[in-house]
Amino acid sequence: MMTKITWATNSTNPNNPHHLATIQEWWASLDGKEVTLAQRLIGENVNVSNINWEPQRFDEKFVVEKPQIRGITVFWYKQDSDVERNLTPEKLEFDADTQKLYIYPQSQKQVVVRIGLATVQFQTIDLQDPLIVGTSIGEKRIILLRDKQQQIDVKLTLSPQNISKLIEICQGDISSQSINLDK
Numbered sequence: 001m002m003t004k005i006t007w008a009t010n011s012t013n014p015n016n017p018h019h020l021a022t023i024q025e026w027w028a029s030l031d032g033k034e035v036t037l038a039q040r041l042i043g044e045n046v047n048v049s050n051i052n053w054e055p056q057r058f059d060e061k062f063v064v065e066k067p068q069i070r071g072i073t074v075f076w077y078k079q080d081s082d083v084e085r086n087l088t089p090e091k092l093e094f095d096a097d098t099q100k101l102y103i104y105p106q107s108q109k110q111v112v113v114r115i116g117l118a119t120v121q122f123q124t125i126d127l128q129d130p131l132i133v134g135t136s137i138g139e140k141r142i143i144l145l146r147d148k149q150q151q152i153d154v155k156l157t158l159s160p161q162n163i164s165k166l167i168e169i170c171q172g173d174i175s176s177q178s179i180n181l182d183k
Contacts, residue, residue: 008091009072009106023094023101024069034118035064042112048093048102053114061118074103087113125152 007019038059040051063079073088090109093102100116131146141163145154158166 003096004093005096006091006093007089009089019094020069020072020092023092026094026096026099027067027069027074027101030064030067030117033064034061035115036061036118037113037115039111039113041110043110046112048112048114051112074101125150125154127152127154130154 005019005022007016007023013019036059038053038056040053042051065077065079066084067074067076069075073086074092075084075086077084087103088106089103090106091104093104094100095102098116100114103113103115105111105113127145127147127150131148132143133146134141134143136142139160141158143156143158145156146152
């Protein structure tokens with residue numbers, strides 16, 4: 001599954017309509033949720049991961065209402081406001097991992113707007129003594145955890161560094177291991 005998708009005006013990518021539909025579905029799912037909105041100046045050919053997204057003075061945090069995409073324009077209301085806000089994009093980039101949408105407005109080519117969930121919530125799946133199988137592809141190791149009762153497969157593709165960490169955890173005193181799931 002691709003975690004980053006891009007939609008752009010005048011794109012020849014045959015998946016462009018599907019990407020817009022995926023972004024539209026995610027955007028609509030934010031109704032009633034707290035989001036952050038930040039805008040940053042950009043130059044040409046800037047990668048959004050290289051931008052300083054640390055909170056700044058004019059960044060906003062609010063509960064979004066009635067988020068929708070009509071045509072290609074992104075619309076929303078702030079909670080307790082009757083003023084509909086909107087941006088018409090030249091390009092949209094959606095990062096499913098971080099739950100952030102990057103909007104490149106048609107009207108301001110030097111700006112990118114990032115809107116996303118104020119906090120990303122991870123789903124925890126509890127597998128009790130699953131079936132474990134594995135294989136190798138080059139330096140990477142693939143481990144499959146299968147819980148037949150819940151009908152869940154979890155596929156892990158691990159680098160040599162993560163394999164070392166996994167071995168360290170499994171051989172050590174697990175009760176003394178600190179697990180920080182807030183990251």
